Amino acid sequence: MNYNFDEIIDRRNDPYSYSMKWSKNPMMAGMLGVDSINDETIAIFTADMDFRCAQPIIESLHKVADHGIFGYSGHFCSEDYFNAVINWFKRRHNWEFCKEDMVYSHGTVEALKLSVQAFSEPGEGVIIQRPVYGPFTMVIESSGRNLVNNQLIEGEDGFYTIDFEDLEAKAKDPNNKMMLICNPHNPVGRIWTKEEMQEVARICRENDVIMVADEIHGDLVRKDAKFTPMASVVDNSNLITCTAVNKTFNLAGLGCTNLIIPNKDLRDKYSAxxxxSTPSPFGIAAVISAYNEGEPWLEQVKDYIDGNIDYVLSFLKENMPKVKCRRPDGTYIMWMDFREYGLTPEEIHKRIYCDANVLLEGGMMFDPDLGGGFERVCIPSPRSVINTAFQRISEQFK
Ligand SMILES: Cc1ncc(COP(=O)(O)O)c(C=O)c1O
Known part of the structure; x- marks a missing residue:
């Protein structure tokens, strides 16, 4: 089946959409720092696709709806659930684990929070690498843990690398118990190499630091890039991996994250x-059909996303050459550097969010110290929407 990702689907006014991203709710306006959101506002700030999902998934959800009873459900009631997940990672990523290693969580942020609470005590340190997805900060601070930043090094043309010396010093501090790793990295778009992952793992293992790798963007990499799950190349004894259909198949609203925890002691500690927690019947059905039947859709959506990324890069080059942006290896997220304009973050915000009426996510959400002057955009929307958004933004920077 061929999918049409150019189709514009109304997620703002369709009463069954319930889309957070396209909501006009004043609470969302407040969170995004604008007075109000209207029908003309273009929302491209959340990592959530505006594409209808794979047909086999829709059909399996219809079957669950038609069954008509929605009582307590459990993924453990279906061998198909485990097989679908296990076979996907074996087939697509050459990574093998078994059913017993898998633990369900109602979402990845939830899993990160529960991991922080399971493997550290209040006041103990959790290492992250900024700029990074805002909830990494939130789950640490809201749990009363100490945030320890191993700042990524910003290199030429927005290519970020890991400061291993600093990481080692922080891992050696016995108060620091955990590290949250983002791979592919949101927002800087890097896929960490095998050597980089092995060095992170060496440092953490030698210093008894537990690693939680959030790899939920791992299926969404450029067609010419390769993603390697960390667990397939490092010792797994202190590693927890978050996997999910949420980003890959645009099913975040169903909240289905699978943690892979091969070390039984860690798994028991996490579960205790x-x-x-178990998924809804809709979540169970979606995971099974996504991993078993969603591949053709995923290949097509990856092509479309690659096209959108190329489109944005050439638009910026032609119309806003002062904005620096590196082609991300993975994710559908672009990390744009507006610093050459010499404007304050507030002025950049005003021009984009208020004057152009386009909602992005400001860089300080990812890095309160060094994120000013950056904006993050998520581009999995019809190209015409991305085109209008960037046309409007460029008008404000003439
Ligand atoms: C790196 C990363 N982790 C977690 C999430 C949220 O995942 P979930 O919806 O499964 O909680 C996102 C969403 O943007 C993300 O980019």
Missing amino acids: SAGF
């Missing part, structure tokens, strides 16, 4: 702390 997190408690028992």
